[in-house]
Amino acid sequence: MSVTYTFPTTDALSDGLNDFVAKRSSEAIADHGAFTVAVSGGSLPKLLSKELRQNSNVDFSKWVIFWADERCVPLDDADSNYRELKTHLLDAIDSKPEIHTIGAFGKDAEKAAVDYEQQLKGYFKGELPAFDLILLGMGPDGHCCSLFPGHPLLNETSRWVAPITDSPKPPPERITLTYPVVNNAKAVAFVTAGEGKQDMLQQILEQPQLSLPCQRVKPNGPVFWFVDDAAAGKLQKQTISKY
Numbered sequence: 001m002s003v004t005y006t007f008p009t010t011d012a013l014s015d016g017l018n019d020f021v022a023k024r025s026s027e028a029i030a031d032h033g034a035f036t037v038a039v040s041g042g043s044l045p046k047l048l049s050k051e052l053r054q055n056s057n058v059d060f061s062k063w064v065i066f067w068a069d070e071r072c073v074p075l076d077d078a079d080s081n082y083r084e085l086k087t088h089l090l091d092a093i094d095s096k097p098e099i100h101t102i103g104a105f106g107k108d109a110e111k112a113a114v115d116y117e118q119q120l121k122g123y124f125k126g127e128l129p130a131f132d133l134i135l136l137g138m139g140p141d142g143h144c145c146s147l148f149p150g151h152p153l154l155n156e157t158s159r160w161v162a163p164i165t166d167s168p169k170p171p172p173e174r175i176t177l178t179y180p181v182v183n184n185a186k187a188v189a190f191v192t193a194g195e196g197k198q199d200m201l202q203q204i205l206e207q208p209q210l211s212l213p214c215q216r217v218k219p220n221g222p223v224f225w226f227v228d229d230a231a232a233g234k235l236q237k238q239t240i241s242k243y
């Protein structure tokens with residue numbers, strides 16, 4: 001199942017996303033005592049955090065946060081996906097979640113990927129992770145995580161976390177969750193905004209035959225799209241639902 005929700009502005013989008021994430025978090029915590037979430041970088045942390053950081057109904061102490069992808073840079077580097085979430089969310093909340101960051105392996109993406117897969121194996125007790133929610137962005141080329149169009153990593157079936165050293169978007173060295181993990185999630189929410197995403201969003205939602213990275217996301221549970229009107233400008237009306 002895939003549902004696309006549109007919002008008139010990015011503020012309204014952040015508001016809707018806050019409501020959605022808060023509900024998924026409460027449901028997961030009531031069901032099994034934790035909310036396991038994988039978060040992307042790029043524009044997502046800011047859109048996610050704007051309202052969520054002030055939501056006193058969310059029990060962040062029960063959150064277990066991994067990253068959907070990460071750049072092989074120090075955690076305080078401007079390119080770090082962790083740093084973005086820290087700046088916009090983690091620094092603003094009192095109760096601290098369990099956080100799984102990339103290890104300090106410099107640009108050695110292979111070592112970082114092996115270490116991150118071990119962290120996943122440790123938390124999920126060796127079982128293929130079934131995240132309560134994976135939050136993904138959509139790049140203007142249709143990539144998500146660090147899974148880029150035409151890249152051999154799109155066909156990775158055994159590793160849970162893969163290294164990439166030739167990312168077309170800098171920095172080149174990164175690690176990424178692979179489809180076996182992404183597609184084992186209980187739910188995935190894509191978040192994207194801005195006119196610059198219009199054409200790609202239309203292709204992804206209305207031309208499934210293209211098999212772009214975002215289109216290969218087919219988890220066990222539902223896929224939600226949270227988009228603003230600017231990004232949704234070229235979508236047919238029947239593609240859109242109101243939140």
Ligand SMILES: O=C1O[C@H](COP(=O)(O)O)[C@@H](O)[C@H](O)[C@H]1O
Binds near residue numbers: 043068069071137145
């Ligand atoms: O490089 C990355 O880009 C994508 C998309 O970013 P956006 O700024 O176009 O929203 C992001 O989802 C990914 O986590 C990041 O590493």
